[in-house]
Amino acid sequence: MKRIWIAIGLLALLSPIGLFLPEYFGAGDAWGEWSLETVKEQTGREPEGMKKDADLYNAPVPDYSFGEEEDTLAKKSVGYIGSALLGVGLILLLTLGASKLAMQKDRG
Amino acid sequence: MHIPDGYLSPQTYLPLFGAFVAVAAVAVKKVKEKFDRKMVPFLGMAASFSFLIMMFNIPIPGGTTGHAVGAAIIALLLGPWVAFIAVSVALIIQALVFGDGGITAIGANCINMAFFMPFTAWYAFKWIRGRSVSPARIGVAVFLAAYLSLNVAALVTGIEFGIQPILASGPEGHPLYAPYPLDIAVPAMAIQHLLFFGFIEAIVTLLIFRYFEKNFPDVTEVLK
Numbered sequence: 380m381k382r383i384w385i386a387i388g389l390l391a392l393l394s395p396i397g398l399f400l401p402e403y404f405g406a407g408d409a410w411g412e413w414s415l416e417t418v419k420e421q422t423g424r425e426p427e428g429m430k431k432d433a434d435l436y437n438a439p440v441p442d443y444s445f446g447e448e449e450d451t452l453a454k455k456s457v458g459y460i461g462s463a464l465l466g467v468g469l470i471l472l473l474t475l476g477a478s479k480l481a482m483q484k485d486r487g
Numbered sequence: 488m489h490i491p492d493g494y495l496s497p498q499t500y501l502p503l504f505g506a507f508v509a510v511a512a513v514a515v516k517k518v519k520e521k522f523d524r525k526m527v528p529f530l531g532m533a534a535s536f537s538f539l540i541m542m543f544n545i546p547i548p549g550g551t552t553g554h555a556v557g558a559a560i561i562a563l564l565l566g567p568w569v570a571f572i573a574v575s576v577a578l579i580i581q582a583l584v585f586g587d588g589g590i591t592a593i594g595a596n597c598i599n600m601a602f603f604m605p606f607t608a609w610y611a612f613k614w615i616r617g618r619s620v621s622p623a624r625i626g627v628a629v630f631l632a633a634y635l636s637l638n639v640a641a642l643v644t645g646i647e648f649g650i651q652p653i654l655a656s657g658p659e660g661h662p663l664y665a666p667y668p669l670d671i672a673v674p675a676m677a678i679q680h681l682l683f684f685g686f687i688e689a690i691v692t693l694l695i696f697r698y699f700e701k702n703f704p705d706v707t708e709v710l711k
Contacts, residue, residue: 383532390539397543406546409553410675411648411665412491418666428655428663433493438586443542462585463542467535469580474531481519
């Protein structure tokens with residue numbers, strides 16, 4: 380069991396690989412996950428509905444980054460690892476809380 | 488495969504939200520029936536694993552990226568309903584905290600990656616394995632189940648993108664949301680996953696499956 384937690388910690392620490400590889404090969408967004416500007420570049424227009432909804436919600440840590448687009452890769456990596464740990468922390472809180480709730484209800 | 492806000496019309500994302508809520512209600516009921524204290528860490532590990540593996544963006548020829556989802560291995564180890572909950576938790580955190588996947592598309596993304604994937608993997612494994620106990624046959628079944636599951640999720644996502652121009656167009660016929668029709672969106676999503684990401688999901692799934700078979704032989708739900 381302990382080994383699995385260690386593996387999860389290692390995955391979080393290695394997560395910047397997911398940042399380096401696309402950067403190294405100059406890869407852009409995943410298919411269908413472009414920004415409004417990119418869609419405009421590709422198709423010549425901004426779909427009205429997309430324009431209305433694209434910025435509907437501002438995530439607190441957009442794109443797993445705490446900094447700016449221009450940050451160095453090293454700085455971005457720290458933010459990426461921080462995001463990985465934050466995400467795992469929130470997930471564990473959520474699953475633990477929900478499990479407790481589910482088990483309490485069963486007893487009551 | 489995380490659909491952002493603005494790509495799906497309300498006539499798409501609202502029904503998919505409804506479908507997600509309905510499946511979630513069934514999943515919670517199913518999982519609660521057998522839930523005990525021992526499963527809590529597994530659920531947390533599974534959701535964490537899915538969250539993390541999706542951060543490993545892999546570039547492919549053509550200038551785009553993609554990633555494994557981890558839904559197949561979670562389904563095989565813990566069952567498809569637990570996998571649905573675990574992957575949904577990961578996707579919801581990704582959308583709310585990191586803006587990866589839109590909030591309007593949470594239902595769609597959970598149906599694509601947390602529903603279609605685990606259930607495809609689960610039933611594909613059972614079907615390919617048959618009654619065999621041969622490690623080679625089981626290995627092949629694991630590999631193909633994972634490969635198929637990501638491809639089914641990609642296909643469904645491609646269809647959701649591709650029907651947008653049909654469902655919502657402006658007065659002059661231009662699309663209001665995701666701009667590419669079915670004959671572009673479906674092949675684009677399908678080819679990337681058939682050629683690349685499906686194999687990544689399959690390899691990750693097989694490696695972890697073998698590890699659990701060796702070290703935690705009584706855990707693997709799909710072999711019970």
